[in-house]
Amino acid sequence: MSDLRAVSSERTLVLVKPDGVQRHLIGEVIGRFERRGLHLVAMKLMRIDPDLAERHYAEHRGKPFFDGLVAFITSAPVVAMVWEGVDAVAQVRAMMGATNPSAAAAGSIRGDLAVNIGNNVVHGSDAPERGAVEVALFFRPEELVEWSAADATWVSG
Numbered sequence: 175m176s177d178l179r180a181v182s183s184e185r186t187l188v189l190v191k192p193d194g195v196q197r198h199l200i201g202e203v204i205g206r207f208e209r210r211g212l213h214l215v216a217m218k219l220m221r222i223d224p225d226l227a228e229r230h231y232a233e234h235r236g237k238p239f240f241d242g243l244v245a246f247i248t249s250a251p252v253v254a255m256v257w258e259g260v261d262a263v264a265q266v267r268a269m270m271g272a273t274n275p276s277a278a279a280a281g282s283i284r285g286d287l288a289v290n291i292g293n294n295v296v297h298g299s300d301a302p303e304r305g306a307v308e309v310a311l312f313f314r315p316e317e318l319v320e321w322s323a324a325d326a327t328w329v330s331g
Contacts, residue, residue, distance in 0.1 A: 185215065185256050185318075186263045186299040187308035192250035193293040195219075200253050203283060203296060206269060207257055216256040216309075216318050222247050230311055246292065254312045263305050266298040 190203050208214070222230070227244040234240045257266060271282025275294055278285035288294040299305035309318075 183213075183258050183260055184262045184302045184305065185258045185309055186266050186302075186305040187297070187312060188255045188257055188266060188299075189247075189297040190253040190255075191293075191295060191297060192246060192252060193289065194287070194295040195251050195253060197287075197295075199287055199295060202287065203253075204255070206283060207255075207266070210259075210265060210269060212257040212259040212262060212265065213323065214255060215258050215320070216313050217253065218313075218317070219251050219253050220312075221251055224248055226311065230308065242292070256309050256313060256318060263299055263302050267300065270296050270298050 188203075188207070190200050194200065194203060204214070204217075224244060227247045228235070230247070231240060231243045234243060259265060269283060271278030271284035271288075273284070273294060274291045275284045275288035276291075278288065280286065283296055284294050299308050
């Protein structure tokens with residue numbers, strides 16, 4: 175029996191943003207990814223300092239909303255996680271829903287839980303390459319835990 179993760183998996187960063195932490199939605203978000211079959215390899219509760227926030231949002235530097243992004247993500251703790259699985263980035267993006275909750279499908283995290291575009295509960299990497307960069311921003315290699323779930327062979331055959 176093979177471990178499917180070894181064949182074609184990828185990793186993605188997921189943040190439960192300050193609004194999600196403050197609204198006690200951490201378990202709800204984690205549960206959705208677990209039930210989907212994604213594999214958690216790292217997680218921590220943390221405060222993002224301004225330097226990390228600016229590096230994380232560097233692609234938005236110079237845009238009118240950049241300072242607001244940095245201020246919000248540094249305003250309270252976040253839960254940073256690394257999820258692994260086949261097409262993990264695409265799966266997480268679909269599960270999160272559109273950035274603007276008013277356009278997010280019912281059943282998606284943002285469609286069900288987010289208040290507005292500025293308080294949209296979660297962040298997820300937007301491409302596999304970006305996922306690798308973001309994971310490295312938030313986690314040291316030794317913080318990524320390699321493990322196999324007891325049911326891995328049940329679902330991967």
